[in-house]
Amino acid sequence: MSSTPHRMPEPESRGTATIGKAVRVVGQIFTKEDLYVDGDVEGTIESQENKVTIGPNGRVQASIRARDVIILGQVQGNVETSDKVDIRKDAKLVGDITTSRISIEDGALFKGSIDIKKPEPKPAVAATVGQPAQPRPAEASVAATGAARN
């Protein structure tokens, strides 16, 4: 449940590839920048280090792998992120989610499973530079449960 105001992601920002609402793509999409999908996509979407946003007009029948995924439209397929899945009001997702964090607004429709995975450990360099970073309480909780399960 989120009380934050409804934010529409900005599709035209620099460094974001856009699939407009009149575009239909069948096949595999790989991108090294953020991706905004407001059209139809059938296949796979992969943007490992970046954010994928499915706009309100987006209709996706594809598995999605990205750092973050924001869904405002319709997705049928599995979603895997290294960081966060954000399912907004009026969005529809049918598929399984594997992620570190998840947010679902009231009014969203989700049918599938949620598997919380342990975030990948930070490189050891941080420990030599200064104090090791302490996880925030929420992250610590997810990490602990993930460890117990795995």
Add this chain to the structure above:
Amino acid sequence: MLPEKLRAIFRKENGAVAHSGAGPRYSSPPAGVSARKVTKKDGSTIRQSRGLEQFFFDIRDVVGLSVLDLAGANQDNIDFLIDLGHKVYTQDLVRSIDEAFGRDMAEQANASRIEYFLKQNFDYPKDTFDGVMLWDSLQFMSPALLTATVERLYEVMRPKSYLLAFFSASERVTEVPSYLFRIVDNKTIHLTERGMRPTGQVFNNRNLEKLFGKFGSVKFFLTRENLREIIVRR
């Protein structure tokens, strides 16, 4: 020595329990929840649930379980189950009933539609779930759909797993309110009404024991809201 009023506040006022289990795990209620039932300004209700409490007692101290929550995806339930270390499966079963059959109860007797409904909503491998939270969804099913759904649930639940379901205890009503259920803590739920719906049949203890006859055991909790909360052991 506490005055009678204060003693009444602290006194545990649980519903009648047909078969009592082992001592449940109690947690402190959240701020603002000191009574068994609180009605909020928006008309929603927060109340304690012995059934929910027993459900989480039964699956306590284990992480990594697969739990099917049929209340529909909401952040509260997902956070609660994930924080316990479980894998969550979620869908809105009442909405799925409407999508498959509409509001006409007679449509729920159609065998091919029932098969399609089960394929769409319970297409899981055998022995997938360690816990299933059905909430009030079963009472909106016709006898044919209900029997088929319970049989399918038996298949997808692991032996010794648990199921939570709510039924109206009134044998005279033909319509009951449907709710959205949010977990507040291990024994407290937040209910938001989403309209009246016709019930498929009368659900008394005998009917429910017969319905879940294939399962290991059925435990009943009768609430002040005239509701039967049941825990069924596979």
